[in-house]
Amino acid sequence: MDDKINKYLAAKPENPPIRIMSYQYKGQTVYYESAPCCDQFTTLYDAKGNVLCSPDGGITGRGDGRCADFEKLRTNEQLVWQDPRK
Structure with a gap:
């Protein structure tokens, strides 16, 4: 995830800001990456x-x-990172 965060920080800020959340899903820790805007897919990563x-x-x-x-199945939501830039 560090590489993804560094990539976002090197680019112009998105609106709404990109967020990375962690969850438990089907017995594993997963990471959910929001999409920058409309009609774009979000992405779910394994650990x-x-x-x-x-x-x-x-x-x-x-x-x-x-x-x-x-x-339905995700639990234990935690904010990992959100782009702090406006």
Whole structure:
């Protein structure tokens, strides 16, 4: 996640600001990366940084369908990072 954060800090700030949240999902720690704006997919990563799915976003707002149960099954939400720039 550090590489992703550094990449965001090197680019211009997004509106709304990018956030990275951690959750427990199906017995593992996962990281949810928000999308910068409208109709873009969010991304869910495992603890090693591998992409698992896009739980929401896109034109339908339902993501790519590979983890449609994420919203129901996720627990232990914690803010990992939010772009502090305005």
